[in-house]
Amino acid sequence: MKIGVVVFPGSNCDHDALHVAAAVAGQQAVPLWHESAELQGCQAVIIPGGFSYGDYLRTGAIARFSPIMGAVQHFAASGGPVLGICNGFQILCETGLLPGALMRNAGLRFVCRPAYLRVESTSTPFTAACRTGQVLSIPVAHGEGNYVATPEALQEIERHGQVVFRYCNATGEVTAAANPNGSRHNIAGVCSEGRNVVGLMPHPERASELVLGSADGLQIFASLLAHCRVAVTL
Amino acid sequence: MTTSTAITPDVLARHGLTADEYRRICELLGREPNWTELGVFSVMWSEHCSYKSSRIHLKQLPTGGPQVLQGPGENAGIIDIGDGWACAFKIESHNHPSFVEPFQGAATGVGGILRDIFTMGARPVAIMDSLRFGPLRPDLDPSGQTSPQTAARNHAILEGVVGGVAHYGNCFGVPNLGGETAFDPCYSANPLLNAFALGIARQDALFFGKAEGVGNPVIYVGAKTGRDGIHGATMASEAFSEASEAKRPNVQVGDPFLEKLLLEACLEAMQTGAIAGIQDMGAAGLTSSGCEMGARAGTGIDLDLDRVPQRDQGMTAYEMLLSESQERMLLVAHQGREDEVYAVFRKWGLDAVQVGVVIAEPRFRVRHHGELMADIPNPALTDEAPRYDRPRRAPQRTLPLDPTPAWRDRKRDAAADLLALLGSPNLCSKAWVYEQYDTMVRTNTLAGPGGDAGVIRLKDTGRALAMALDGNGRYCRLDPRRGAQLAVAEAARKVACTGARPLAATNCLNFGNPEKPEVMWELAEAIAGIGEACRALDTPITGGNVSxxxxxxxxGIQPTPVLGVVGLLERGRAPLAARFAAPGRAILVLSGSPASGTREFGSSEYVALLLGTLWGTPPALDLEREHGLHQVLEQAHAHAGLDSAHQVSSGGLAVALAECCLAQTVEQPEKAPLGLEVNLPDARDWELVLFAEDASRVVVSCDPARVAEVTEAAQAAGLKAVQVGETRTHGFVIRHRGQAVVQLELEALAAAWRGGWA
Known part of the structure; x- marks a missing residue:
């Protein structure tokens, strides 16, 4: 399949996402320049991590106005799978494709370390190959990953099963100690109401090869391939 | 040309120039300089840019070898890493700015070293940092000289510097692989920030800072020029007083986002083939890039300042030439191909403007508002800059060579001493620092911070690069020559502990005022020591900087040379970790240099922390055996199946053993610490056995069945190899000649080590 990775000025995990999609998952992977409104026939879009537009104004606030995001919105509205990682998650929230927002980490510092995620929903294109309750080891690296929403919105998100990942400990317990940034309900990732748009703060592309410490992130890519009926064993 | 302001002795002093230097300027020019030219000379002849006090000594350093593609003199050194690939790397200080404005000072230190790497055509793939601060609490300074106010300020500097390094590297998108963080009262008002960066490029696609091709356009790219950082290089070349707060405007402000765009645009523009030469505008900005690019190519540059993108109004030629605004580059394009360059920079939303032309006369010519503002022969600013053989004098030794008998009186408790060392700011876990750094971006990090060396894989060749930094001011204070040798040896040993072969080195020489003969002696001795060690270990110096x-x-600070060593891990070999891999494995200590006696013990962390004093000499170092140790590690990793390797340094063998149990358990809490049970047959007193810092020592672990193989390999290289015990699931037990001296639960060790800064 063909996977597009959006490149904004300041994206810095674009090469990593392209590497996993191409060299690890064996798919065709193309960069999608922010000034273009063309998705080049991609069957899935990844919005990578980084500091689009230098995080000026507010993370993701400027990126949402770029031409490529118009195309991504159309693609999402038609059910196309879209994955936002880290800054990509922030951009999707700013765009309104995902509910909630991401604030400064509760500790007020950037935090980079391995984290455990519990898969809360397998009914998304990016978790279809996982088990509910499965624990994945995938690192975080962000300064603004503190997921917030109004109490009403949180209730809605929970009720519709839109929480896709929660921070947990090694045995899958959702604890305060396992929460690296103060996110409400330990939320690490959510999906849209249509379930085809998923955003998460942790970096699955950094945990897709065992030599890097974990290959659990590959589950996200394996799910996408399964969703798009690509017969590959990862 | 106009001469607007009279040049008085006071004006010269403010420009950091002596009367003799001024006379020399007049001779070289054949006339008096005008105001603008005086500014140009003052920055180019500053210590920071000219290396006037160190240059004659730096010449002794080994800089060549089959692995070296580019030695000192360019923006970064370059080595051959196989299959047509090259690695560019360098370390540089940003000490003065980090004191005046810690966050921006540190951030722009990282920004500057990154530009030095990508100006060579190499994409930065790793950074490291070596940090030194004053004590964080008054009680952590045994001399009692640290007031609560000073401690609070040290703390603020630490927070600012770490935040600045994190801010710049994280946004730019380069993984930080660690380095060192150390504390000593001498760094209270003189913090050190030494930033190291490493990049990779194809050997046939390297770029150099040369203004080649008369008639070629000179193009300015990147951020606009403002009034920030004017005279930054001069500031970095003088001592500070109470008025140094007023120097804050001399510190530049960094924008890592802009630098990221500049990186992508430069690498893309280089691929067009339209670029003939390129250099970043670092210290002394337009001036240094302009005259150095001309000097390297034997050409000149004629600059028109009216075309320079500016963000302030009404800037004078003097201000524009001396501005150190960040994220700017000067490049020379092939005539007729400018548009290809402009198109790339336009794509990335950056300014790219022709500001001059390469001329045949080897001169640095500057015009502003149609007037010739400076016209200086390039050599006068570069090769002909002053070089001093400053007076040197060995300082009168005030520290005792041998311990006073009183040191024996203290209450001795090996377990409590070990816990105190593990929980000390110098030796405790530095997770608080490195968790603020993105250590994994670019998905190459095989070993991040917290181990002996950082390791990144090379996706294109299947090999890996290991890198480590080391310095030790206390050793160098006692003996700068041996202290510097030990820094080279330790940095190389850290690299060797991953199973890599150390290839080359870079140095950052942090010293006090060279006009003091004692400081100059220390500097000369340290450089001599670095030269000797680098020759013996076959790690030539490819570049660096002097602060x-x-x-x-x-x-002043203790003499603090900081060394960075880069090594290559062959295809198919995973890096060895410092941490033990499994219980029930054999633990061996390999050693090469002579064992410490009470005299060498006086330089240890144990004596500094627990006795609050200092005596004697640094540990002895046998460079030949040290080299043998590195070769044994590489071979044993490749053929004898080592599980782990960790070098013994600050805190001695007991601390190293504890680190083998604890390493990397902070960020990976699922990795419970492993325990050990060892018996040390060493006949010395237990203080020395546990805590002396004998050089050339490594703790390795392996399958018990492979012990003989490892031992034989070590002995063949003239090393001692002693099997001291085994790894365990629980408990930490050290016996000395059969007598238990340390018996601790792992939880107690871990709590001390993790809580060092709490």
Missing amino acids: LYNETLGR
């Missing part, structure tokens, strides 16, 4: 005048209110 002098690290002095505030007359109080």
Whole structure:
């Protein structure tokens, strides 16, 4: 399949996402320049991590106005799978494709370390190959990953099963100690109401090869391939 | 040309120039300089840019070898890493700015070294940092000289510097692989920030800072020029007083986002083939890039300042030439191909403007508002800059060579001493620092911070690069020559502990005021020591920087040369970790240099922390055996199946053993610490056995069945190899000649080590 990775000025995990999609998952992977409104026939879009537009104004606030995001919105509205990682998650929230927002980490510092995620929903294109309750080891690296929403919105998100990942400990317990940034309900990732748009703060592309410490992130890519009926064993 | 302001002795002093230097300027020009030219000379002849005090000594350093593609003199050194790939790397200080404005000072230190790497055509793939601060609490300074106010300020500097390094590297998108963080009262008003960066490029696609091709356009790219950082290089070349707060405007402000765009645009523009030469505008900005690019190519540059993108109004030629605004580059394009360059920079939303032309006369010519503002022969600013053989004098030794008998009187408890060392700011876990750094971006990190060396894989060749930094001011204070040798040896040993072969080195020489003969002696001795060690270990110096005048209110730092060593891990070999891999494995200590006696023990962390004093000499170092140790590690990793390797340094063998149990358990809490049970047959007193810092020592672990193989390999290289015990699931037990001296639960060890800064 063909996977597009959006490149904004300041994206810095674009090469990593392209590497996993191409060299690890064996798919065709193309960069999608922010000034273009063309998705080049991609069957899935990844919005990578980084500091689009230098995080000026507010993370993701400027990126949402770029031409490529118009195309991504159309693609999402038609059910196309879209994955936002880290800054990509922030951009999707700013765009309104995902509910909630991401604030400064509760500790007020950037935090980079391995984290455990519990898969809360397998009914998304990016978790279809996982088990509910499965624990994945995938690192975080962000300064603004503190997921917030109004109490009403949180209730809605929970009720519709839109929480896709929660921070947990090694045995899958959702604890305060396992929460690296103060996110409400330990939320690490959510999906849209249509379930085809998923955003998460942790970096699955950094945990897709065992030599890097974990290959659990590959589950996200394996799910996408399964969703798009690509017969590959990862 | 106009001469607007009279050049008085006071004006010269403010420009950091002596009367003799001024006379020399007049001779070289054949006339008096005008105001603008005086500014140009003052920055180019500053210690920071000219290396005038260190240059004659730096010449002794080994800089060549089959692995070296580019030695010192360019923006970064370059080595061959196989299959047509090259690695560019360098370390540089940003000490003075980090004291005046810690966050921006540190951030722009990282920004500057990154530009040095990508100006060579190499994409930065790793950074490291070596940090030194004053004590964080008054009680952590045994000399009692650290007031609560000073401690609070040290803390603020630490927070600012770490935040600045994190801010710049994280946004730019380069993984930080660690380095060192150390504390000593001498760094209270003289913090050190040494930033190391490493990049990779194809050997046939390297770029150099040369203004080649008369008639070629000179193009300015990147951020606009403002009034920030004017005279930054001069500031970095003088000692500080109480008035140094007023220097804050001399510190540049960094924008890592802009630098990221500049990186992508430069690498893309280089691929067009339209670029003939390129250099970043670092210290001394337009001036240094302009005259150095001309000097390297034997050409000149004629600059028109009216075309320079500016963000302030009404800037004078003097201000524009001396501005150190960040994220700017000067490049020379092939005539007729400018549009290809402009198109790339336009794509990335950056300014790219022709500001001059390459001329045949080897001169640095500057015009502003149609007037010739400067016209200086390039050599006068570069090769002909002053070089001093400053007076040197060995300082009168005030520290005792041998311990006073009193040191024996203290209450001795090996377990409590070990816990105190593990929980000390110098030796505790530095997770608080490195968790603020993105250590994994670019998905190459095989070993991040917290181990002996950082390791990144090379996706294109299947090999890996290991890198480590080391310095030790206390050793160098006692003996700068041996201290510097030990820094080279330790940095190389850390690299060797991953199973890599150390290839080359870079150095950052942090010293006090070179006009003091004692400081100059220390500098010369340290350089001599680095030269000897680098020759013996076959790690030539490919570049680096010298930071002098690290002095505030007359109080200087300990001589602190910091070494960075880069090594190559062959295809198919995973890096060895410091941490033990499994219980029930054999633990061996390999050693090469002579064992310490009480005299060498006086330089240890144990004596500094627990006795609050200092005596004697640094540990002895046998460079030949040290080299043998590195070769044994590489071979044993490749053929004898080592599980782990960790070098013994600050805190001695007991601390190293504890680190083998604890390493990397902070960020990976699922990795419970492993325990051990060892018996040390060493006949010395247990203080020395546990805590002396004998050089050339490594703790390795392996399958018990492979012990003989490892031992034989070590002995063949003239090393001692002693099997001291085994790894365990629980408990930490050290016996000395059969007698238990340390018996601790792992939880107690871990709590001390993790809580060092709490």
